[in-house]
Amino acid sequence: MTTKKATHQLTKQHNRDLVLRTIFSHESISRAEVARVTHLTRTTVSDVVTGLLAEGLVEEIGRGESIGGKSPILLSIVADSRYLIGLNLAQDKFTGAIVNLRGEIKELVEIPVHDDNGENALHLVYQILDQLTRKKLKPIVGIGVGTPGLVNTREGVVINAVNLEWQDLPLSRLLKRKYKLPVLVVNDSQAAAIGEFVYGSDHAPDENLIVVNVIHGIGAGILINGRLFQGDGGGAGEIGHVVVQENGELCRCGQRGCLETVSSARAVVKKVKMSSLDEVFSSFNEGNSKTKAVVEKAGFYLGTSLSNLIGTLNIRKIVLTGDMTRFGVEWLNAVSAAMQTGAFSRMTEDTKLEIGKLNRACILGASAFLLLDNYSLLFNEDN
Ligand SMILES: [Zn+2]
The missing domain is CATH 3.30.420.40 (ATPase, nucleotide binding domain)
Structure with a gap:
């Protein structure tokens, strides 16, 4: 790709993320209001929105109140157009959930953890994910994991989780390989903080x-x-x-x-x-x-x-x-x-x-973090 083309691609992606983030943070919003909030031109916003409508990520949900002139069409995120998986490995039970784009928990799986650690604990994680990925809710676009202990999020490695006896566990790589989905691993309290921030x-x-x-x-x-x-x-x-x-x-x-x-x-x-x-x-x-x-x-x-x-x-x-x-x-x-x-x-x-x-802040935060990190995973192909 030429530099010019690459720059154009980046700008396009940046604008798309900006528009998406704005629509996400509102129950419903008009194109004009998105343009006002993002400081993008109306033409740019319209182009981006056309793409989002085609992807089925955003829908038009009727008309808002007119502020002089024609009443604007309102846009909203299609809550169940994509799903995320969030996991909480912090307590005496592991919990996993399928969450939609509005942070609503659609399916929940809990497995009690007794003295399971090391390899055993990892197998419980697989069990939860096996169950969740077998559910009918599709497409699932990523897995966010909140785990106790010290975590290198960039590398997806659990450096040290005392209770689980995990040391330098490449959790992200293991889950990616098994489930063919993007994976993000974050400390459970940090995940809870994101959950509170986004949905609290x-x-x-x-x-x-x-x-x-x-x-x-x-x-x-x-x-x-x-x-x-x-x-x-x-x-x-x-x-x-x-x-x-x-x-x-x-x-x-x-x-x-x-x-x-x-x-x-x-x-x-x-x-x-x-x-x-x-x-x-x-x-x-x-x-x-x-x-x-x-x-x-x-x-x-x-x-x-x-x-x-x-x-x-x-x-x-x-x-x-x-x-x-x-x-x-x-x-x-x-x-x-x-x-x-x-x-x-x-x-x-x-x-x-x-x-x-907020209930289940860790699960919600772990899944929301995936999106904050990268909206691209909502799209079928790199566009
Ligand atoms: Zn201590």
């Missing part, structure tokens, strides 16, 4: 956002100017293994006193000597003072860690997700109080801390 409560496209996922383990996803920040080694937001207690309890990572050993769901269950978080939750609701104290302490240490994040990044919006959020406002208040006292008050006063309302 209103977030501006260029917003800064921290999403802290408190489950078995603890991790955060950091979005800067609307883009996931992964750090130099992919581990940005790995706050779970920052030491908060000198000579604290032994963590599964080998260190002592990590945030995970005091603030995670697993730590709380262990500290009150119960067998499940459900049991802890009942005891908490019955007003058991010991349980309450453990939950509040968990919140306290999490809040202290958040104040460090605020002191480092000065990001004003923090969303909490995961199992521990079920302890609601009492837990949130403990987190918030420690956060307020832990950092420069003018900074924490402006920080909005809230519990996320």
Whole structure:
């Protein structure tokens, strides 16, 4: 391809992605409004839209309100024209789903994980994907995986996932070879952050956002100017293994006193000597003072860690997700109080801390990340 032709191709693709992103972010929108938002000419927008209509990705859904002159035709994404697969490998069960272009979960498969690790855990992933790819929903255009641990997203390699005993596992390559689909692998908390950003409560496209996922383990996803920040080694937001207690309890990572050993769901269950978080939750609701104290302490240490994040990044919006959020406002208040006292008050006063309302943020985020990364996978051929 000549340079001139290549440049033309790139511009075309850039315009197409811009128009698609704009239509994606609206329930419905007219061509004129797309042109206004994207600063593209109306002719360019019309050309791109013609292509998207032909691909079946976008449809005309009637007329909008006229603002003088003819009322405009409204465009909308065809939610079920393509499907994505999202996986969450973070908990005591692996979950996979087929998700449409509006982030609606159409099929869900769950497999309990006992002491499965290494090769066994990988086979559970295959089992889920085998089941999902056999479903009638077609075409599936890609697989997004949210996995615990340190991940090199660019290479699609799980560098280290302690629980699963995965080290330098080329997950992306393995899945690509088996399922002949584009695959993206990302840390589960980072995936949850993208899920919250794309499908959660209103977030501006260029917003800064921290999403802290408190489950078995603890991790955060950091979005800067609307883009996931992964750090130099992919581990940005790995706050779970920052030491908060000198000579604290032994963590599964080998260190002592990590945030995970005091603030995670697993730590709380262990500290009150119960067998499940459900049991802890009942005891908490019955007003058991010991349980309450453990939950509040968990919140306290999490809040202290958040104040460090605020002191480092000065990001004003923090969303909490995961199992521990079920302890609601009492837990949130403990987190918030420690956060307020832990950092420069003018900074924490402006920080909005809230519990996320989105279900299955990790799965939704892992699948949405595929598209944010590359809209081309929605198209049959390279056009
Ligand atoms: Zn640790």
